Amino acid sequence: MANDTRTTKNAGTVTRRDFLGSSASVGAAAAAGLVAQAASTNANAAADAKSKPAIRPPDEMKTRDEAIKPANFPMDGAQVFAKFCKDEGLAALFCCPGNYPIINAIAAEGIPTYGGRTEGSMCSAADAFSRVTGEIAACSGTEGPGFTNMIMNIGCANAARTPLLVLASNMTISGDDTERRIQQAYQQPTTEGLKKYGKRLIDPSRIYEYSAYAFRQLKTGVPRPVHLDFPGEVTRARFKEPGELQFYYDKTRYRTESKPHPSPADIRKAVEMIGKAQRPMIVASTGVFYSKAWDALKAAAEKNDIAIVESGPSRGHFSDGHPLSASVAPDAMLSADLVVLVGQYCMPSIGEFAFGPETKYIRVDPDPTDIGRNLPIDLGIVSCEKAALEALADALPNRRRPQWVEELAKARKAFEAENEEYYQLGLKYSKDTKLLHPAVIGRELSDFLYAKDLPKEQTTIAMGGYGIARYVRRYARAFRPGQICNGAYQYGAIGPDVAYTFGTAVAVQNGVGPQKAYKGAPVIGVTGDAGFAYSGMELETFSKYKVPAVIILYNNNAWGVYTSGRSPRAMHMYLFQENLRYDKVAEGLGARGEYVTTPEEFRAALVRSYDIAAKQGVTTLLNCQAKKEFWSQGTYPPGMVRNVEPGCMSYNH
Amino acid sequence: MPSKAVKRARPRASVGSIEAVTEQLRAYATRGVFREFTVKESRQAAEYRINWLTPRPLRVRFDAKSSLLTLVDLLPDISPRSPMDLALRVFVAGRFSTKLPEHRRISKQLVRKLVVVNSNRKTSLRLTLNKKDTGAGARQALLLISEIFQNFLAGPYHEYMVRNFDLRED
Numbered sequence A: 001m002a003n004d005t006r007t008t009k010n011a012g013t014v015t016r017r018d019f020l021g022s023s024a025s026v027g028a029a030a031a032a033g034l035v036a037q038a039a040s041t042n043a044n045a046a047a048d049a050k051s052k053p054a055i056r057p058p059d060e061m062k063t064r065d066e067a068i069k070p071a072n073f074p075m076d077g078a079q080v081f082a083k084f085c086k087d088e089g090l091a092a093l094f095c096c097p098g099n100y101p102i103i104n105a106i107a108a109e110g111i112p113t114y115g116g117r118t119e120g121s122m123c124s125a126a127d128a129f130s131r132v133t134g135e136i137a138a139c140s141g142t143e144g145p146g147f148t149n150m151i152m153n154i155g156c157a158n159a160a161r162t163p164l165l166v167l168a169s170n171m172t173i174s175g176d177d178t179e180r181r182i183q184q185a186y187q188q189p190t191t192e193g194l195k196k197y198g199k200r201l202i203d204p205s206r207i208y209e210y211s212a213y214a215f216r217q218l219k220t221g222v223p224r225p226v227h228l229d230f231p232g233e234v235t236r237a238r239f240k241e242p243g244e245l246q247f248y249y250d251k252t253r254y255r256t257e258s259k260p261h262p263s264p265a266d267i268r269k270a271v272e273m274i275g276k277a278q279r280p281m282i283v284a285s286t287g288v289f290y291s292k293a294w295d296a297l298k299a300a301a302e303k304n305d306i307a308i309v310e311s312g313p314s315r316g317h318f319s320d321g322h323p324l325s326a327s328v329a330p331d332a333m334l335s336a337d338l339v340v341l342v343g344q345y346c347m348p349s350i351g352e353f354a355f356g357p358e359t360k361y362i363r364v365d366p367d368p369t370d371i372g373r374n375l376p377i378d379l380g381i382v383s384c385e386k387a388a389l390e391a392l393a394d395a396l397p398n399r400r401r402p403q404w405v406e407e408l409a410k411a412r413k414a415f416e417a418e419n420e421e422y423y424q425l426g427l428k429y430s431k432d433t434k435l436l437h438p439a440v441i442g443r444e445l446s447d448f449l450y451a452k453d454l455p456k457e458q459t460t461i462a463m464g465g466y467g468i469a470r471y472v473r474r475y476a477r478a479f480r481p482g483q484i485c486n487g488a489y490q491y492g493a494i495g496p497d498v499a500y501t502f503g504t505a506v507a508v509q510n511g512v513g514p515q516k517a518y519k520g521a522p523v524i525g526v527t528g529d530a531g532f533a534y535s536g537m538e539l540e541t542f543s544k545y546k547v548p549a550v551i552i553l554y555n556n557n558a559w560g561v562y563t564s565g566r567s568p569r570a571m572h573m574y575l576f577q578e579n580l581r582y583d584k585v586a587e588g589l590g591a592r593g594e595y596v597t598t599p600e601e602f603r604a605a606l607v608r609s610y611d612i613a614a615k616q617g618v619t620t621l622l623n624c625q626a627k628k629e630f631w632s633q634g635t636y637p638p639g640m641v642r643n644v645e646p647g648c649m650s651y652n653h
Numbered sequence B: 001m002p003s004k005a006v007k008r009a010r011p012r013a014s015v016g017s018i019e020a021v022t023e024q025l026r027a028y029a030t031r032g033v034f035r036e037f038t039v040k041e042s043r044q045a046a047e048y049r050i051n052w053l054t055p056r057p058l059r060v061r062f063d064a065k066s067s068l069l070t071l072v073d074l075l076p077d078i079s080p081r082s083p084m085d086l087a088l089r090v091f092v093a094g095r096f097s098t099k100l101p102e103h104r105r106i107s108k109q110l111v112r113k114l115v116v117v118n119s120n121r122k123t124s125l126r127l128t129l130n131k132k133d134t135g136a137g138a139r140q141a142l143l144l145i146s147e148i149f150q151n152f153l154a155g156p157y158h159e160y161m162v163r164n165f166d167l168r169e170d
Helices: A016-037 A043-051 A059-065 A077-087 A100-108 A119-133 A144-148 A151-159 A204-219 A232-236 A264-276 A286-290 A294-304 A330-335 A385-395 A402-433 A438-450 A467-475 A497-509 A513-518 A529-545 A568-574 A582-588 A599-616 B004-009 B012-031 B083-094 B131-152 B158-165
Strands: A092-095 A113-115 A137-141 A164-169 A197-200 A226-230 A280-284 A307-310 A338-342 A360-365 A379-382 A461-463 A484-486 A523-528 A549-555 A592-596 A620-625 B036-041 B045-051 B058-063 B068-075 B111-119 B122-129
Touching: A077 A100, A077 A204, A077 A226, A077 A232, A092 A100, A092 A119, A092 A497, A100 A113, A100 A137, A100 A164, A100 A232, A113 A119, A113 A529, A119 A137, A119 A151, A119 A164, A119 A484, A119 A497, A119 A513, A119 A529, A151 A164, A197 A204, A204 A226, A204 A232, A226 A232, A264 A338, A264 A360, A264 A379, A264 A385, A280 A294, A286 A294, A286 A385, A294 A307, A294 A385, A307 A330, A330 A402, A330 B131, A338 A385, A360 A385, A402 A438, A402 A467, A438 A467, A438 A549, A438 A599, A461 A467, A461 A497, A467 A523, A467 A549, A484 A497, A497 A513, A497 A523, A497 A529, A497 A549, A523 A529, A529 A549, A529 A582, A549 A599, A582 A592, A582 A620, A592 A599, A599 A620, B012 B036, B012 B045, B012 B058, B012 B131, B058 B131, B068 B131, B083 B111, B083 B122, B083 B131, B111 B131, B122 B131
Parallel strands: A092 A113, A092 A137, A137 A164, A164 A226, A197 A226, A280 A307, A280 A338, A338 A360, A360 A379, A461 A484, A461 A523, A523 A549, A549 A620, A592 A620
Antiparallel strands: B036 B045, B045 B058, B058 B068, B068 B122, B111 B122
16 A cells, blocks of 8 residues: 555544544644655655655645635626625635636635636536535636536536536627637537526626526526626626616515415315325425425424435435434335425436335425426425425324334335345455455445444535445435435436535535534545546645545446446447556545555545544545456346435436 | 127126226326326237336236236246246245235235246236236236336346346446
8 A cells, every 4th residue: 555654643533523623733734744645655756755846735825815805896797796696695616717707706705716627527516515505606617618618517417406607708799700719609509408597698787687687597496507608898898886787786676585385275185195195205305405494394204204215416304314214215115105205306207216006196396387297296286395394394283103114114124134235245255356345335434434433414425436326325324414415316427526526525614504513524425437537637626725535436447337348349448447546646636545455444544534634634535446347246246236216325316 | 888789798797807907007097107008908808008117018918707917028038947037936925925014915815826927038927816806906916016126126136127128227
């Protein structure tokens, strides 16, 4: 192992007090730690460390904390926009250089800003930030190339229904169609089908008005990305006074905080249906999280013994530890005789959720045009999720359902027994092959996060990867809102994982929204060797900003779908070189790297890396060596395990 | 309204039992449980084509005389006496267990006999329904299909589902 110069002697567990207490010393320790990261144990590397400049953050990181300079009239268009974003509570900006007036103005307003290595990754970082905080984040890139680099990532955010503000510069209005100089592109058609709203701003005097259009869309109804592109004439325009801007007035006049409430008749009908049901279940999805309805959800569930199962791009709005939780009880799904889908923005089709033929459905959604799509309903309720759950909690009678609660407990136990069986098989396979089986990674991670000294609510996970996620999802738990960011949700992109981890880590580092109580704690990221290629360079961004994480990389030398290589002539397209050292890539980017091949090594490295992340703010990449054949059901059963949805294994819907 | 001649031609119990099965399955279709549902009835039998849990349509055949409801070629591509074949038989037999909650259990009152038949690697299930309540028996068949796809096949059969039921590999 190449990291012994950087490991701590006391690699004990870390509590919240530890990392909060250590935060004061992080600056000095981290500087030393980062310098040390450049070191390696082999002779050449040691010589390099002595003779070559060490990796270190730029001195200018210090000026990041200089006094905020909010703009006042006279302002340019970019400053008007930035001030608007500040007033609307934009929580963070993730970007690459480009769109200069806008990103500079946003930074000047004091909105937390982060500059990374690719626009696409920064877009996903913003997406993940929202998924674990519920707040609006922005991403930005330069005109043609920077913007188009974000397309996959905007697609991910769109599928996840993330309130993502996509910003990009776009040459000049006067140069439209001319291809004068470089980077010209028609942006808005490119995001067609990937956004809720978009606009190329044309009239400088309407920049404030269109900012209102953007935030009206971001803050109401079902969220999705909003895309604004700024020609130079708009950002550079000068405004001496507010009167030069159209529709310049306070946010109470350009949008409303009012939400749709359920009709009393609908609530009466729902209460009646729940009353007739023996085994009711609420699917608590995306809208429950974004409407911050977790208290109302719990109140409704507990009042009437309604089971709760989660789905969606984030988890934890109902604790997996609650006796009414069905998120880790897949076998209970087929028993539900009434399902209330709340905020399930991405609707499954028949057969995709594991409910039985006798199940009746109520759907609660703020958008009436989506109710009844894909899954026929017995009752539709147009409402904000929080309002509907509060109304249900008020209207439902107190009722106990001991047999249902007992069945849920048995189903959870059966799932744990199955996971234990997979773990034991994984240990055997690991012992036989001297390589890490994914069940071992999932279970050991779970033991470390929830069964030892760490408070089980503490650590937020950015869940990514393809095959590895199928295992780790089975063992990862969520006990409070925003504890798991479900990376590959719906769009199925396996590449943004490191970027998702960065956005998640920034949210926790700044203690935003439900992450407040865990401010500064390290986060866990999960990715695969295929996915790493798409956003792995952001390890440098972790190091630059000293955002602490432990990223588990499942390295099986292949794309997860390698079994699709059906002929010998085709197989090479699915494979990588074997035993690649992604850990050394991490070291080269200023992070730590460890290469582990056995359960014992993984266990120790996890403890050590978390400790260093907590105490020094240093991120580690754990390169977990496996083999592609672990996905073969015939050779290493259960192979590629299937997902049962909804619940902890959900990622399609 | 059937003519008197038709009434005489069909034994009352047979007509009733077919109608009960058809009515029950049609009720699921009406509720939207199925995506597509077609029925072809003859004097003694009916055949149903149901598009439900996977893109591959289900074929259900009901013979009124024997009260035999067959889930035709429900699961293709299973070698006889293979581990999957054996596991399926154990799973199906286990659906009668009193250890299961009542709402998940196949009722012996409604399904008198349940046989798993593997012919040419195609597995069919034959359910002999109680003639007195074939409609309720048909509901039991639907419950069984649901358990097989949502429970049994949710186990270690990812590759099988990809091969045979158009499950996306990624």
